[in-house]
Amino acid sequence: xxxxxxxxxxxxxxxxxxxxxxxxxxxxxxxxxxxxxxxxxxxxxxxxxxxxxxxxxxxxxxxxxxxxxxxxxxxxxxxxxxxxxxxxxxxxxxxxxxxxxxxxxxxxxxxxxxxxxxxxxxxxxxxxxxxxxxxxxxxxxxxxxxxxxxxxxxxxxxxxxxxxxxxxxxxxxxxxxxxxxxxxxxxxxxxxxxxxxxxxxxxxxxxxxxxxxxxxxx
Numbered sequence: 001x002x003x004x005x006x007x008x009x010x011x012x013x014x015x016x017x018x019x020x021x022x023x024x025x026x027x028x029x030x031x032x033x034x035x036x037x038x039x040x041x042x043x044x045x046x047x048x049x050x051x052x053x054x055x056x057x058x059x060x061x062x063x064x065x066x067x068x069x070x071x072x073x074x075x076x077x078x079x080x081x082x083x084x085x086x087x088x089x090x091x092x093x094x095x096x097x098x099x100x101x102x103x104x105x106x107x108x109x110x111x112x113x114x115x116x117x118x119x120x121x122x123x124x125x126x127x128x129x130x131x132x133x134x135x136x137x138x139x140x141x142x143x144x145x146x147x148x149x150x151x152x153x154x155x156x157x158x159x160x161x162x163x164x165x166x167x168x169x170x171x172x173x174x175x176x177x178x179x180x181x182x183x184x185x186x187x188x189x190x191x192x193x194x195x196x197x198x199x200x201x202x203x204x205x206x207x208x209x210x211x212x213x214x215x216x217x218x
Contacts, residue, residue, distance in 0.1 A: 011059060013195075021195040026163075026180035029096055029155035031060050033178055038094040041176075047090055050081035050144070057147065062126070063138035078140040085144025092120045092148050096155055100178045103159065104169040120152035172196035 010024030011034055025031055035056055036045035047053050057079065058064045081089075095113035102109040126139035126146045139150075158164065158180060166181040170191040177191035190196040 013192075015195065021192045023177060023179075023192045023195070025178065025191075026182045027154060027158050028061055029151050029158060030100065030178055030180060032056070032089075032093050032151055033097055033100065035093060036090070037097040041097065045090075047086060047093075050083065050086050053081055053086055053089060053144070053147075054079050062150075063136075078138075079142055079147075081144035081147070085148070088120070089144060089148050089151075092116055092152060096151075097178075099155070099159065100167055101169065101176075103164065103167045104178055117152050117155055120148040121156055123149040125150040125153055170196050 010022045011031060012020050013023045013034060014020055023034070025033070035047050035052075036042060047056070095116040099109040099113050099117070123145040126142050126149075128139050129137040131137045158167070163180050163182060166186055168179055168181050168188065170177045170179070171189040172191075175191055175196050179188070179191060181188040
């Protein structure tokens with residue numbers, strides 16, 4: 001956990017049918033992967049404008065954020081993200097997707113993706129703050145380069161740390177969400193028990209009841 005991270009609480013995601021479920025990937029850098037990605041994941045892209053990144057930031061473990069385009073008379077802007085910085089963060093996210101997926105399958109990853117990670121990490125990161133009550137406060141104000149640096153540094157810490165061999169891809173055959181298994185036994189299989197874990201239980205139950213369904217159960 002980096003200095004600017006808050007305890008993990010997870011993100012609320014939606015199934016294609018609209019149902020909500022909680023997904024905790026276990027690291028800030030892996031939370032960014034839920035915003036879209038390279039290749040087939042491009043259809044899930046949600047970072048179309050700088051304000052979209054601000055929205056994600058407010059939902060992430062970094063805490064609430066106020067957009068730079070706040071109404072007149074409101075508090076000073078807390079996040080200033082340029083279109084160029086947004087493009088850079090999307091490129092960083094795509095590189096992280098490839099690196100995390102490679103690590104989940106015991107592969108090394110491409111040098112070009114590590115170079116993207118290192119360039120982003122070279123910028124100053126977000127600055128942690130504390131409230132008078134002694135609680136961690138959102139590390140704001142900030143800009144896009146600081147956010148990218150913080151995400152990249154978090155990824156480097158994950159890929160070089162004690163949980164590097166616990167980066168996993170969801171065990172469901174139609175789900176590719178990536179998480180780091182921080183559980184003590186290290187046996188986490190699913191992105192979410194209430195989503196893919198529950199689907200597996202239902203299929204296994206059907207297979208026990210009807211032998212014809214056994215080949216469809218993962």
